[in-house]
Amino acid sequence: MANSFMYHTDFQVQAPIITYKGPITHELIAKIKGYIQRTFKKTKVHYKLLAIFIELAQNVIVYSEEQNTFIGNESVGTLIIDERDDCYLLITGNTVSNSSVETLLERCEYINSLDRDGLRKFKRDLRKKDKDQKNKRAGIGLVQMALLSGHGLQVIAERINDEFTYLGFCVKVMK
Numbered sequence: 001m002a003n004s005f006m007y008h009t010d011f012q013v014q015a016p017i018i019t020y021k022g023p024i025t026h027e028l029i030a031k032i033k034g035y036i037q038r039t040f041k042k043t044k045v046h047y048k049l050l051a052i053f054i055e056l057a058q059n060v061i062v063y064s065e066e067q068n069t070f071i072g073n074e075s076v077g078t079l080i081i082d083e084r085d086d087c088y089l090l091i092t093g094n095t096v097s098n099s100s101v102e103t104l105l106e107r108c109e110y111i112n113s114l115d116r117d118g119l120r121k122f123k124r125d126l127r128k129k130d131k132d133q134k135n136k137r138a139g140i141g142l143v144q145m146a147l148l149s150g151h152g153l154q155v156i157a158e159r160i161n162d163e164f165t166y167l168g169f170c171v172k173v174m175k
Helices: 026-040 046-063 098-113 116-133 140-149
Strands: 016-024 074-083 087-097 154-159 164-174
Touching: 016 026, 016 046, 026 046, 046 074, 046 087, 046 140, 046 164, 087 098, 098 116, 098 140, 098 154, 098 164, 116 140, 140 164
Parallel strands: none
Antiparallel strands: 016 074, 074 087, 087 164, 154 164
């Protein structure tokens, strides 16, 4: 993990519910999903936590450049759910190629600049574009997380070397 990633104020873990660093697989996501369902099923934030967690974890699987090659090519990353007094923080981190970072940061900045109606319109536009271009990676998940959270997306990018950057996401869900 990049040196300063966990020192960023919003990314500092205070009361962890789940912390994991290692290979991220669909089986692992299913186990954590089950835990979230059991732990939060009687809360009003159950759906939001589950949907945002799955989207963040899937992003690690799809975009992580760090691979565990011992058993297969499994994407490596960090998954955290942290509890605060008034909210939960869903935090992920993984290594991505430098070539994709600037576009992703610009997309997140744009998403964070939109209000709820703007996010909905942008999501519709991305879906239309996705149908037109058959593009599976249009960024709809980022917009959906911002809509569910109501607090935007916090992103930290720390350059590792000429090829890679460690990218961290933090999404807040109010209790």
